[in-house]
Amino acid sequence: xxxxxxxxxxxxxxxxxxxxxxxSQTLNHNVMYWxxxxxxxxxxxxxxxxxxxxxxxxxxxxxxxxxxPNTSFCFLDIRSPGLGDAAMYLCATxxxxxxxxxxxxxxxxxxxxxx
Amino acid sequence: KQEVTQIPAALSVPEGENxxxxxxxxxxxxxxxxxxRQDPGKGLTSLLLIQSSQREQTSGRLNxxxxxxxxxxxxxxxxxxxxxxxxxxxxxxxxxxxxxxxFGTGTRLxxxx
Numbered sequence: 173x174x175x176x177x178x179x180x181x182x183x184x185x186x187x188x189x190x191x192x193x194x195x196s197q198t199l200n201h202n203v204m205y206w207x208x209x210x211x212x213x214x215x216x217x218x219x220x221x222x223x224x225x226x227x228x229x230x231x232x233x234x235x236x237x238x239x240x241p242n243t244s245f246c247f248l249d250i251r252s253p254g255l256g257d258a259a260m261y262l263c264a265t266x267x268x269x270x271x272x273x274x275x276x277x278x279x280x281x282x283x284x285x286x287x
Numbered sequence: 288k289q290e291v292t293q294i295p296a297a298l299s300v301p302e303g304e305n306x307x308x309x310x311x312x313x314x315x316x317x318x319x320x321x322x323x324r325q326d327p328g329k330g331l332t333s334l335l336l337i338q339s340s341q342r343e344q345t346s347g348r349l350n351x352x353x354x355x356x357x358x359x360x361x362x363x364x365x366x367x368x369x370x371x372x373x374x375x376x377x378x379x380x381x382x383x384x385x386x387x388x389x390f391g392t393g394t395r396l397x398x399x400x
Contacts, residue, residue, distance in 0.1 A: 275321065276378075278331040281328075
């Protein structure tokens with residue numbers, strides 16, 4: 173089945189130690205998104221790629237970076253994780269064109285803990 | 288700025304009941320509205336997508352309606368089952384600029400046997 177896959181499912185890192193979360197998709201979608209969701213809160217968009225075009229949300233901290241080396245993969249880098257960055261990180265995709273262009277499909281998420 | 292509100296925040300019902308979850312949004316200039324399900328500690332599963340020109344969508348026991356002018360959507364779940372227990376999130380996408388989803392905080396549903 174075509175899907176959005178996130179690895180790892182759980183990630184533990186130390187305060188200040190860089191960490192990378194990964195996302196891959198077999199849907200061949202143009203758009204890939206990273207959302208942050210803290211406990212009992214709504215998901216919050218961090219940034220997205222439309223093909224290779226990177227778009228950062230205005231309030232996303234500089235500590236968060238992203239890479240999209242090809243259509244299938246997208247990475248979230250947290251350069252110096254703080255305790256406040258502990259959250260579920262959700263990757264999503266959408267076609268970006270054509271019918272149902274902006275229907276989002278999500279991965280199962282990576283739960284990040286910062287010690 | 289678009290704000291999305293879901294009421295109630297939590298709902299507990301016995302198995303077999305029909306129920307309605309509510310979603311309201313402040314800016315009616317939307318491109319679409321999407322309902323998601325989220326199980327504890329998991330990602331989001333898309334349930335229904337309603338385009339701005341549509342009034343409702345149905346999938347199995349789920350029916351979602353959209354009233355753009357009043358800024359409201361409802362998710363109707365028929366004959367609820369314990370397996371329906373989850374958090375239900377609605378999200379709206381604006382119709383100008385980049386199509387970004389704005390989420391509500393969800394309704395946590397518990398269906399007891």
